[in-house]
Amino acid sequence: MNDGRFAGIPAFEAAALLLVPLVVLGIHWMRSPRTAARGNALGAAGMLGFILVTLAGRGLLADPMVWVGLAVGAGVGIVLALRVRMIQMPELVALFNGIGGAASAVVALLALRAAVPVPPPAPRVAAFLATGIGTLTFAGSLIAVFKLARWLPSRPVAFRGHATLCLALLGGLLALAGIGAASAGGGAYRVAAAVIPAAGLLFGVLFMVRVGGADMPVSISLLNALSGVAAAVAGFAVGNPVPVAVGAMVGTGGLMLTRIMCRAMNRELGDVLAGRLADAAGAAETPAEAGPSEPARDPADLLAAARRVAIVPGYGMALAQAQPAVKRLFDLLEKRGVEVVFAIHPVAGRMPGHMHILLAEVNLPYERFLELDEANARLPETDVALVVGANDVVNPSAGTVEGTPISGMPILRVTEARAVVVCNLDRSPGYAGVPNPLYDAPKTTLCLGDAAQTLSALADALAAQPASA
Amino acid sequence: MNALFWVVLFAGTAAVGYRVLRAVPALLHTPLMSGMNALSGITVLAALAALGAARGEGPWPRTLAALAVALAMANVVGGFLVTHRMLRMFGRRGNGEEPS
Structure with missing residues (x-):
């Protein structure tokens, strides 16, 4: 079992890391509009390489379910990418943030339930965390899509004890991950695995409904980062280094944009997340009705x-x-x-x-x-x-x-x-x-x-x- | 397991990523985000592995894993394609030279 492995990773997956520089170079080419399309194509080529290595290395080429999954996903992706209008890009990016989070959450959940010989503690914590982060990214992103599409009011929605509840949920998520990881496959483990997705979904909804419309560029960037973090943590949970590397870059990119947006609004990220807005329109004095001073x-x-x-x-x-x-x-x-x-x-x-x-x-x-x-x-x-x-x-x-x-x-x-x-x-x-x-x-x-x-x-x-x- | 390997891998790629990411101008921030959407579909690798590992189990794990493959793949294909659509607008002829 140990031959052909590197740091406990199958050799082909470790070798796939050699394709990561392609992705880095691709992002590097995004620095100029002249080379950006080439950079995107290079990133796509790297991704294709990752997928082919995985299919071949894991002997999945003859599995029909694999092809159904890939084809359905690709089809949905093509339709969305070709039909979206440029004005709807925020909705599409928010939707993709959510889909990415959901995929990572499902992977992490599967890692938890498939844990018949329970995985060692660190990957176990990671699996619980990835489930939590993935589900909250999914739910939060859907709320963002609804707000952007005006299916929900874009103003912040908050109720009494909102902040306390959010903090309690976040603490609960972490505690559950700890409890689940500590109990090696017992009842607590199963309860934690069942409760974490629900807590993550609820937290995602609660924290996004409270974010006001003006803060949408910040929130959408943050959810972008979270979808990358979910992928990285899920990758760690299943012991695959490539999602860890690529997810880390996505997380960094999202956080960088979050910071740029926060600075452009002179707001702290914490204030945005806590919905600290003062009471919007009420606080602003109505400007004096100045008549037209000149023709x-x-x-x-x-x-x-x-x-x-x-x-x-x-x-x-x-x-x-x-x-x-x-x-x-x-x-x-x-x-x-x-x-x-x-x-x-x-x-x-x-x-x-x-x-x-x-x-x-x-x-x-x-x-x-x-x-x-x-x-x-x-x-x-x-x-x-x-x-x-x-x-x-x-x-x-x-x-x-x-x-x-x-x-x-x-x-x-x-x-x-x-x-x-x-x-x-x-x-x-x-x-x-x-x-x-x-x-x-x-x-x-x-x-x-x-x-x-x-x-x-x-x-x-x-x-x-x-x-x- | 070799914990150091994972920490270095995560922190190292994050650091390298930051160096190249911050050079991307505001002009291209939307395509950058949709490109990041595509990259976050990297979970497809873990989903594929889960689908393979669930062989011989009941239908549910297989179905869930296939769902994860489809979700991640939608991100990969949709993300790269929509990014390409946007970047083509910047590469068009008659759209001037590279900004300084």
């Missing part, structure tokens, strides 16, 4: 006279499907010799990088996409900041009003531009529920309504203007 300027005149324009996209652009109108306006402005950039806040949209893919989809040049700091440095020299369906990320009260979900969040300082044109649906507060005084600023011209229509009208009006530049 409303025509936004097309503003754009026609501009030399530098910054477009600030938000999730409202996606909802209105206004990207083609943005592209048309961009082309018109370019033709007039106007310098146009896109100022993209890290948490605009519902997930990291959401705005970038929506704009790239309509062929807008990504070298014009500026990040927060770059954009803020440029806004004072910008003639017109054109806000398209963005709200929280340009809300000046983030810096002036305490106790709101966005307090302290670094924003795109559009008011530093010479003029601001806002093409939002209405004046209602954004996802975070905080009223936006930008709407009443003297510099601001409002074009309320469906952004696809208001932008098209703006483009028509601009096209009718004589070229001045």
Whole structure:
């Protein structure tokens, strides 16, 4: 039994580790949009290699159930990947986070029940933990999908004792893993194996319903990390090194994005998870009803006279499907010799990088996409900041009003531009529920309504203007 | 068992992963996440092993293991494919040069 093994691992599985550098190189190539597609293909090739080695090494090639499982999964994956619209990417990524967690949980559960000669303590604890992490990732991700798809309200749902219950569940999960691991195959072991999945599911639901909509980019990144951690821990439970290595990288990637998103909102991860929001809309004072201080300027005149324009996209652009109108306006402005950039806040949209893919989809040049700091440095020299369906990320009260979900969040300082044109649906507060005084600023011209229509009208009006530049 | 091996494996790949991951620009964070979805489907290896090991047992372990294989495989195939769909948009002709 010991020959052909390395550190207790079958030799072919240890050898499969040699394919891990392919995955690393693949991620390395994701550093530039020119090489990223190649990197993704390399990662896929590595994965194919892992699967083939496993099939051959474990003598599974002639097992029909194996092929049914692989084919059904591949089929579902293909349908989902081809049918999803770019605007739905957050839902799809959240769904995949959940599916990955579920797969790891099932694997870990099987390792627990198949433990007739009970596995040694460390893998046993790992199997219990992977069951817990996998189930909570699954349940939490489904709640995220429901919130993103608006099948559930996106605002945080909390009840009295919510935090206590969550902490108790988390403690219970750990205790169960300990108890189960300590009792070598007895009744307690079976009870723990039965209760952990239920506790994990309940915890996943409870902790995600409490997370508010504005925190979705953070939560979705965290669930991404957890799906990797679940895979790594499950890999350890069954003594397979490849999931440990690859899962560790996924966990790292998710955590890195979680940190970036938290920093972009100036929030602590713990506060996000604990749903510490203060009471959202109530805390923010309603801005004084300032009447129009100047006669409303025509936004097309503003754009026609501009030399530098910054477009600030938000999730409202996606909802209105206004990207083609943005592209048309961009082309018109370019033709007039106007310098146009896109100022993209890290948490605009519902997930990291959401705005970038929506704009790239309509062929807008990504070298014009500026990040927060770059954009803020440029806004004072910008003639017109054109806000398209963005709200929280340009809300000046983030810096002036305490106790709101966005307090302290670094924003795109559009008011530093010479003029601001806002093409939002209405004046209602954004996802975070905080009223936006930008709407009443003297510099601001409002074009309320469906952004696809208001932008098209703006483009028509601009096209009718004589070229001045 | 060789505990050190596992700790080094986990921490080492996490560290190497961090070095390459943090170089990925915000522009590509969504494809990065869907690529990570595909990689989290690596559980398919453990699921395949479980399916093989459950031979000769009742139908339930086999069915559950096959379900795990299908779930993980949906992640693998769907994740890589949707990532490819997105990255093709960035690689398109007329979409400018690499940003500095």
